[in-house]
Amino acid sequence: MGLVTPGIGLIIWMTIAFLIVWVGLGKFAWPAILETIKEREENISNALKSAEHAKAEMQKLQSDNEQILKEAREERDNMLKDAKEIREKLIADAEGDAKAKAEKIVADARESIETEKTAAMAEIKNHVAALSIEIAEKILKAELGDAAKQKQLVDNLLEDIKLN
Amino acid sequence: MMLKHRPHKAFKPFFLLISLAFLTSGSLLASEDYDVHAEDSTHQHGVNEEASAHATDHSEHEAEAFNAGDMIMHHVMDAYDIHLMDIGGHSVSIPLPVILYSTEDGLSVFLSSSFHHGHAAKNRYVLNHGHIYRLGLNNPFASSEEIHLEEAMSMGYSEQSWGGVFRGENGAFIDLSITKTVAGILITVLLMFIIFSKVAGAYKREGSNEAPKGFQALMETIILFIRDEIAKPSIGHKYERFMPFLLTIFFFIWIANILGLIPFIGGFNVTGNIAVTMVLALFTFVMTTVNGNKTYWGHIFATPGVPGWLLPLMIPIELLGVFTKPLVLCLRLFANITAGHIIILSFMSLIFIFADIYGAGAGYGASIVSLLFGVFMNVMELLVAFLQAYVFTLLSALYFGSAVEEHH
Numbered sequence: 001m002g003l004v005t006p007g008i009g010l011i012i013w014m015t016i017a018f019l020i021v022w023v024g025l026g027k028f029a030w031p032a033i034l035e036t037i038k039e040r041e042e043n044i045s046n047a048l049k050s051a052e053h054a055k056a057e058m059q060k061l062q063s064d065n066e067q068i069l070k071e072a073r074e075e076r077d078n079m080l081k082d083a084k085e086i087r088e089k090l091i092a093d094a095e096g097d098a099k100a101k102a103e104k105i106v107a108d109a110r111e112s113i114e115t116e117k118t119a120a121m122a123e124i125k126n127h128v129a130a131l132s133i134e135i136a137e138k139i140l141k142a143e144l145g146d147a148a149k150q151k152q153l154v155d156n157l158l159e160d161i162k163l164n
Numbered sequence: 165m166m167l168k169h170r171p172h173k174a175f176k177p178f179f180l181l182i183s184l185a186f187l188t189s190g191s192l193l194a195s196e197d198y199d200v201h202a203e204d205s206t207h208q209h210g211v212n213e214e215a216s217a218h219a220t221d222h223s224e225h226e227a228e229a230f231n232a233g234d235m236i237m238h239h240v241m242d243a244y245d246i247h248l249m250d251i252g253g254h255s256v257s258i259p260l261p262v263i264l265y266s267t268e269d270g271l272s273v274f275l276s277s278s279f280h281h282g283h284a285a286k287n288r289y290v291l292n293h294g295h296i297y298r299l300g301l302n303n304p305f306a307s308s309e310e311i312h313l314e315e316a317m318s319m320g321y322s323e324q325s326w327g328g329v330f331r332g333e334n335g336a337f338i339d340l341s342i343t344k345t346v347a348g349i350l351i352t353v354l355l356m357f358i359i360f361s362k363v364a365g366a367y368k369r370e371g372s373n374e375a376p377k378g379f380q381a382l383m384e385t386i387i388l389f390i391r392d393e394i395a396k397p398s399i400g401h402k403y404e405r406f407m408p409f410l411l412t413i414f415f416f417i418w419i420a421n422i423l424g425l426i427p428f429i430g431g432f433n434v435t436g437n438i439a440v441t442m443v444l445a446l447f448t449f450v451m452t453t454v455n456g457n458k459t460y461w462g463h464i465f466a467t468p469g470v471p472g473w474l475l476p477l478m479i480p481i482e483l484l485g486v487f488t489k490p491l492v493l494c495l496r497l498f499a500n501i502t503a504g505h506i507i508i509l510s511f512m513s514l515i516f517i518f519a520d521i522y523g524a525g526a527g528y529g530a531s532i533v534s535l536l537f538g539v540f541m542n543v544m545e546l547l548v549a550f551l552q553a554y555v556f557t558l559l560s561a562l563y564f565g566s567a568v569e570e571h572h
Contacts, residue, residue: 003241003502006439009263009339010242013346014443021353021416022447026408029360032367033387034407039372 230520232513239431240505243294243344244276246430255281258430260347264289266298266337276341289337298336345440348432352420359383360415390414390557398561402568406561409451413444414557421501421549425542435552436501438494445494448560453486456567463566489563493556500552504545511537 144150246258259277264287266272272287279291288299342350359379366380376384395403395410420434434440462468464482466475511534519527 003237004438004498006437006442007242007339007343009341010343010345010437010439011443012340013342014349014440017346017349017353018412018416018443018447021356022409022412024357025360025412029364030408030411032364033360033384034391034404036367036370036372037384037388037391043372 230513230516232510232517235513236506236509238294239509240433240436240502241294242433242437244279244291244296244341246344246347248428248430260344261342262286262289262296263340263342264296264337265340296339296341344430344432345434345437348420348423348434349440351432352416352423352434355419355423356412356415386414387411394554394558394561398558399565399568400570403561405455405568406451406564409447410557410561413447413560414553417444417497417556418550418553421553422546424501424505425545425549431505433502433505435497436505438498441494441498444497444556445490448493448563449487449490451560452489452563452567455564457569459569460567489559493559497552497556500548504541504548508538508541508545511541 144153244262245260248256248258250256259275262272262274262276262278264272269287272289274286276291278284278286279289281291284290285299290297290299360383363380363383366376370376370380375381390410391403391407394414395407399406417435420432420440423429423432424434424436426432464486465479467478467482470478514534515527515531518530
C-alpha cells in the first residue's frame with residue numbers, strides 16, 4: 001500500500017461500499033428526489049402556463065367587455081339620436097297638426113259665422129217683410145176705409161193698365 | 165539531544181492544538197513513536213541481511229529530530245488506526261479491525277491495537293512502518309504477542325532464519341483490514357445514507373406541491389446543478405439513466421473530500437488514496453463501456469472521416485483513449501487531494517522545522533505565517549473539494565454522453 005500502489009483490500013472495500021451506496025440510494029433516495037423535483041417542476045410550469053392562460057382569458061374578457069361597452073355606448077348614442085329625431089318629428093308633426101286644426105277651426109268658425117250671418121239676415125228680412133206687410137195692411141185699412149177712395153184707386157189702376 | 169529536544173517539547177501543547185485544528189494530525193509530534201522504526205526501511209523492501217546491523221544504529225538523537233517528509237507521508241498514506249493526537253508522547257488513536265486472510269491459516273481478525281504500534285506480532289503478522297508483514301514459520305515469536313520485533317532484530321535474529329518476511333503484495337496473504345481509509349469510506353457511505361434518506365423522506369412527506377425547506381433546499385440546489393449543468397448538457401436527453409450514478413459519485417467524492425478537511429477526527433485521506441479513485445474511475449469506465457452504442461464503437465474502430473489506410477494507426481490511438489480517460493480521472497482526483505493535504509502539512513511542518521533549527525522563537529514566528537497560509541490553503545481545499553467532485557462528475561458525464569450519443 002504505497003502512495004501510488006493501490007491496495008487490494010481497499011479496492012475490494014471501496015467497490016463494495018460504492019456499490020452499496022449506489023444501489024441503496026439509487027433505489028430509495030434518488031428516484032424519490034428526482035421524481036418529486038420533476039413533478040414539482042411540471043406543477044410549476046403547468047401553474048405558470050395556466051396563469052398565462054388565465055391572463056390571456058382575462059385580457060380577452062376585458063377586450064370583450066370593452067367591445068360590449070363600446071357597443072352599448074353606440075347603441076345608447078343611437079337611441080338618443082333616434083329619440084331626438086322622434087321628438088323633433090313629433091314636435092314638428094304636432095305643430096303641423098295644431099296649425100291645420102287651428103286653421104280648420106278658424107275656417108269652421110268663419111263658415112258658421114257666415115251661416116249665422118245669412119240666417120240672421122234672412123230673419124231680419126223676414127221680420128222686415130212681416131213688418132212691411134203689417135204696416136201696409138194698416139195703411140191699406142186706413143186708406144181703403146171709404147168707397148170713393150177705393151173707386152178712385154181702382155180707376156187709377158185701370159188707367160195704368162189701359163195705358164199699357 | 166536534550167537541548168534540541170526541549171524547545172520541541174515546549175511547543176507541544178500549543179502546537180498540538182493548532183496542528184490538530186488544521187491538519188487533524190497529531191502525528192506531527194509523534195516522531196518518537198514513529199522514528200523508532202526509522203532505520204529499518206529495509207523491511208519494506210523485503211529480506212535484507214543488513215537490517216539487523218542497521219537496527220543497532222538507532223540513536224535517540226535521530227529519533228527526536230522532526231522529519232517533515234515522514235510526518236506528511238504518514239498522514240497522507242493509509243493506516244491501521246485512526247490517529248487522533250499525541251499527549252505527552254503517548255499516541256491517542258482509535259484501533260481498527262485488521263482482517264487478514266492467508267491460505268495456510270485462513271482468516272485472522274483482530275484489532276490493530278494488538279500490534280502495539282509495531283512492537284508485537286500477532287498470528288505471525290507484524291506491523292512495520294504502517295505496513296503489515298507476515299513472518300516465516302520459524303520466527304522467534306511465532307506464538308508470542310509480547311516480543312518486540314525491533315528488539316529481536318537488534319539482537320541479531322535474521323529474517324532468513326525465520327523463513328522470510330512476506331508482504332501481502334507478494335501474495336502471502338490478503339489484507340482486507342478496515343483501515344483508516346476504509347473507515348473513511350464507510351463514514352462517507354453512512355453519511356450519504358443518513359443525509360439522503362432524510363432528504364428523500366422530506367420529498368416524500370412534502371410531495372411536489374411544497375417548496376423545499378432548509379437542508380433539503382440546499383441539497384436540491386446541488387442536485388439540480390448536477391442535473392442541469394452536468395448531466396443534461398453532457399449526455400443529452402438520455403441523462404436520466406445516469407443521474408443516480410452521477411449523484412452518487414458526486415456526493416461521495418465531495419463528502420469524502422470534506423471529511424479529509426475536518427479537524428480532530430484523524431485526518432482521513434479517502435479521495436487522496438489511489439485505490440479509491442481507481443475504483444471510482446473504474447465504475448465510470450465500466451458504465452461508459454457497457455452503455456457504449458454503435459456510434460461510440462464506430463468512432464473507435466472506424467472513425468468517421470478518416471481514410472482507410474489511417475485506421476491501423478487510429479484504432480490503437482482511439483483504444484488507448486478509452487483507457488486513458490478513466491486513468492486520468494483516477495490520477496487527477498488522487499493527485500489533487502493528496503497534493504492539497506501535502507501542502508497544508510508542509511506549512512505546518514515549517515513551524516517545527518524552524519523550531520528545530522533556530523529555536524522556539526523562530527518556531528513561534530513561523531507559526532504565524534504557517535497558520536495564515538494553512539488557513540488560506542484549507543479554504544482553498546474546501547473549494548478544491550467541490551471542484552474536484554464537480555470535475556470528476558462532469559468528465560464522467562461527458563464520457564457517458566459520448567457513449568450514448570446518437571449518430572448525426
